[in-house]
Amino acid sequence: MRIAGIRISHFLRAVLVAGAFVFTATGALADDHFRPPTVEKDIKTLPTEGEYAPVRDLLETCVYCHGLNSASREPGMPVLSGQHFYYSYVQLKDFAAGRRASEIMQPMAESLEKEQMQLVAKFFSEQSWPNLGYRGEEEKVKQGRDAAYAGECTACHLGNYVGNSRIPHIAGQQKEYLLKTMMDLKNDVRRNAAPMASLFRTYSDEELEAMAEFLADF
Ligand code: HEC
Numbered sequence: 001m002r003i004a005g006i007r008i009s010h011f012l013r014a015v016l017v018a019g020a021f022v023f024t025a026t027g028a029l030a031d032d033h034f035r036p037p038t039v040e041k042d043i044k045t046l047p048t049e050g051e052y053a054p055v056r057d058l059l060e061t062c063v064y065c066h067g068l069n070s071a072s073r074e075p076g077m078p079v080l081s082g083q084h085f086y087y088s089y090v091q092l093k094d095f096a097a098g099r100r101a102s103e104i105m106q107p108m109a110e111s112l113e114k115e116q117m118q119l120v121a122k123f124f125s126e127q128s129w130p131n132l133g134y135r136g137e138e139e140k141v142k143q144g145r146d147a148a149y150a151g152e153c154t155a156c157h158l159g160n161y162v163g164n165s166r167i168p169h170i171a172g173q174q175k176e177y178l179l180k181t182m183m184d185l186k187n188d189v190r191r192n193a194a195p196m197a198s199l200f201r202t203y204s205d206e207e208l209e210a211m212a213e214f215l216a217d218f
């Protein structure tokens, strides 16, 4: 979906400001007449001067869904604050190139210039990761921990699953997002990380769910 001639950020802003609709995590349009107070608060902290001033409006759009100092708006929307610069930048490029399918992010990324992608990714990488306070079910967390040990996830994602550079921070991420993206990798919907896809194919859906529970609770 590309909306000819209209920058998607402006398009989305107009839609959001009008307060009529918002895209849900499934890509459908849903009624939404208010902005939650956490979003209002987060938006107030966005810089109006300096390096990020040129992308301030854009950041407002991102924060609307992804949150900033608070949790993202919906559990299917990943936390970006504190995510590594290089990883986020690569994802934006991959959405734009169609290597990673998303009805929401693809048109948005397509509308961005390279410099804008770099600036927004850098901005989020300089924020601290919000504590979502998710507490998983004990049995599932244990099953997920065992599955993660077996897959040697920390060899790349590092101890505490905080990642580095091209390797994403996955500890304390939204559980539903973690599960969705692991399933997308397994099922070839997200096609920008072949080694991860092969690894996830060795796990049952149930084990992936347990790992999502373990990581969200970390
Ligand atoms: C309407 C809601 C919405 C808006 C606005 C939005 N995003 Fe997203 N974003 C999502 C969803 C949903 C996903 C998860 C897509 C998927 O399932 O793969 C996502 C995923 C991402 C990812 C991948 C994260 C990861 O951990 O792999 C990045 C990076 C990203 N968005 C950046 C941005 C930036 C930068 C902006 C502002 C220019 C923005 N998003 C605006 C909903 C949104």
Ligand code: HEC
Pocket (backbone or CB within 6 Å): 078, 090, 147, 148, 151, 152, 153, 154, 155, 156, 157, 166, 167, 168, 169, 170, 178, 181, 182, 192, 193, 195, 196, 199, 211
């Ligand atoms: C060989 C190194 C390596 C190993 C081992 C590894 N990962 Fe990854 N993982 C990566 C890289 C690199 C990416 C980012 C791929 C990309 O650029 O899209 C990633 C992405 C992910 C993502 C997507 C994060 C997001 O924000 O969308 C999840 C979830 C994940 N890995 C979980 C795991 C789990 C669970 C294990 C163990 C079962 C594991 N990984 C093992 C390297 C690794």
